[in-house]
Amino acid sequence: MSLTDADLVARILLDDDHHAFSELVKRHQSAVRGLLRQLTRTDAALADDLAQETFLKAYKNIRSFRGEARFSTWLYRIAYNCFREDARRRKELVGIDETRLEAEPDPQTVDPALRHDLMHALSLLPLHERTAVLLCCQNGLSHDEASRVLEIPLGTVKTNVLRGREKLKKTLAMWENF
Amino acid sequence: MAEQLQEDWLDARLRDEAVYIDDDGFTGRVVQQLPARQQSRLSRAVILLAVTLVACIVAYLISGRGMFLTHTAEFLVAMPLATVCAIAGACALLVTVVGASAAFAKARL
16 A cells, blocks of 8 residues: 555654655655646746756755645645745746736747647646636646635735636637637 | 536646656755655663763762761751742742743744
8 A cells, every 4th residue: 555645754854864855755746846847838947947846855854744734735835935936037038027927928939830729728827827817627636725825815826817717718718719 | 518628638738747857866966965764763761861870870889888878868858948939949949930931832843
């Protein structure tokens, strides 16, 4: 019988078990890297760097995981914070305008022949709506869990998901005419 | 109804897009960067206990087989009451300050 995430966390807390932690990384690496790839607009190298940072932070702060939420929810929260910190750092270094980062379409996805239609539609969403839609609709988090990950009120998450969905529907409807 | 169907379709499409990303050495790279394993709690407790025992034995032997305890007791008994009260008060104050600092530091974490 395979161990639950909580069992593995308990082993890490009890005996600093690296093997248990590597099992947790194996289980969640795809979801965390996938989310970060979407947030960084498919920059796989940056997403993987942030994913590594996420897991290392998770390991160092494993004692602060109290088991109130799912382990994956806790990881998504760390991943999202890593992404935000990195965006802030890059903004400071090269003067990236965060409002542009949130609203500007990904130039790689402008050509619909090159990219999948849904990914294109997602990339058009502002960051806060994209993140809410990805967490709730793609990764299966409840609105309550997403509000914990993003550290924003529940009502704001619901609004962001609703608006994101509406925009996706509009964009995809337009694409259906092609 | 049509709205619901469209939303279900949208969710399904989004989930389809969440393809599994192969590990491809990612876990290995993360584990390599973990800090070195600390000793287990049991071994740490055993080491601490052993060192404490040895220290106690050494202190006992070099202090004239515990004679310092008798001397200290005699010294305290002969001390004026006001001095004993002042020392006790100072100790209580010290412990309170240390405890409050620890609580404050923990709350900030």
